[in-house]
Amino acid sequence: SQAAAGVGGVIKMVMAMREGVLPKTLHADEPSTQVDWSEGDIRLLTEATDWPETEQPRRAGVSSFGISGTNAHAILEQAPEAEEAEESESEAGVVDGPVAWVVSGRSAAGLRAQAGRLREFVAERPGLSAADVAFSLATSRSVFEHRGVVTGAGREELLGRLGALAGDEVVSGVARGVADVRGRSVFVFPGQGAQWVGMAVGLLDSSPVFADAVAECEVALSAYVDWSLTDVLRGAQGAPDFDRVDVVQPVLFAVMVSLARLWRSVGVVPDAVMGHSQGEIAAACVAGALSLEDAAKVVALRSRAIAGGLAGRGGMVSVGLPVEQVKERIAAWDGAISVAAVNGPGSVVVSGDPGALDEMVAELEGEEVRVRRVPVDYASHSAHVESIREELLKVLADIAPRSSQVPFYSTVSGELVDTAALDAD
Incomplete structure (x- = not known):
């Protein structure tokens, strides 16, 4: 009272x-x-x-x-009058893009049963919005150890995949697994593409911890670059922009490492780390496998090699198909296109020769398969990178990673890695 x-x-x-x-x-x-x-x-x-x-x-x-x-x-x-939201003219089962419906249970059988109950519930209510169902499942349900997720762009596709989850079938757009529910934290570091103009400026001005970490990264990078990290972040006149791979990758590295420092300062300590593409360099640094100076050297010299040896010679495309189907499709180009990354059950990135990618995009668009060009002019994670292998082996030969203080998981194998065994390859 x-x-x-x-x-x-x-x-x-x-x-x-x-x-x-x-x-x-x-x-x-x-x-x-x-x-x-x-x-x-x-x-x-x-x-x-x-x-x-x-x-x-x-x-x-x-x-x-x-x-x-x-x-x-x-x-x-008195609060100001709220603006009336415009009513959506779309149908309840139609969304602008893929949505995810998440389900969990105490056991594998409980997960299957919950998926079946959810399917029946939604099927009996045709007016439910697919996006609203996704939001409610993600924000208002208890989360148990056995988990499943179905993705789809419409009601019928989602219902069909719920049925597959309930029936323990392995199909595209359905993922399942067992997780620890003790609330442990994993820091995941993305590759190139997560940047935007003005990123991190607010934290530079408001967080001394973040600003100090950026300053340390700037010192570490200064031996390998001829531009100022702070000037690039603030968009200072004369500073290079994010169009250059040898600028954007070191900048992203610095922002990610500084964000990790900020999280740690407020008590959020990672129980594991992983990174995709150049994000693995930041992950190795945060895990303690690489010193800040060594990590800065790797990201700066690697991105410089890409800019000098790969830029302008290739491209990358995101394809909305399962990886096995993608492998079958790109076989027609006899090695000119490679699988670069498997981002999900129905999302794969391929990279390779520009002409071959143009032909593949035209073919898939004709079949109404979702494709999206990645805004880069080089072919990462493909045979193209062999052309810069010897250069990287030479310039990174003196770097010796150590065993990490935080568990480091590989996005290539999906397994825990002893980082002391990592090398320039």
Whole structure:
């Protein structure tokens, strides 16, 4: 009751503001004789009174007098009128892109049963939005050890894949696994493509921990680059932009390492790390496998080699098909296209020769398969990188990783790696 003292008055006043009515003063039929009511402009409301609209928002004071003597006073102000949301003209089962429905259970059987119940529930309610179902499942359900997720771009596709999850079938767009629910943290470091103009500027200005980490990264990178990390982040006049691979990759590395430092400063310590592509360099640094100086050298010289030896010779494309189907399709180009990354059950990135990629994109678009070009002009994670292998082996020969202090998982094998065994290859 002490903590809740005054809440009733706040609720009552919010309702009065919303309805535009000043409620009658309760339990005051006879005004106190201890107050000189003739002084000032204060009076009791013997009846409910309209609260007129003016050019200013309504305001009111609410006092709270706790039973133990705690006194508080709050001033409330009428909230601005909310803009009415435009009604969506799309059908309930249609969404702009893929959505994920997540399901969990105490056991494998419980997971299958839950998927079946969810399928029946949604199937019986055709008006449910696929996106709304996804939001509710992700935010309002308990999370258990056995987990499954189905992805799809529409109601029927999602229902079909729920049926596959319930039937323990292995199909595209369905993933399942067993997780630890003790709330452990994993830091995941992305590759190139996560950048945007102005990123990290707010943290540079507001977080001393982040700013100090960026400054350390700038010093570590300065031996290998002829530009200022801070100038690039702030978009200073004359600073290079993110169009250059030998700029964007070191900048992303610095931002990721600095973000990890910031998280640690507030008590969020990773129980494991992993990284994709050049994100593995930041992951190795944060895990303690590489010193900041060695990691800066790797990312700077690697990106310089890509810029000098690969840029302008290739490309990359995201394909909305399972990896086995992608492998079958690209076989027609006889090694000119390679699988670069498997991002999900139905999302694969390929890389290779520009002409071959153009032909593949035209073919898949003709079949209405989702394809999207990655905005790079080189072919990472393909046979193209063999042309810079010897250069990297030479310039990185003196770097010797050590065993990490934080478990390091490989995105190539999916397994825990002893980072002391890592090398330039």
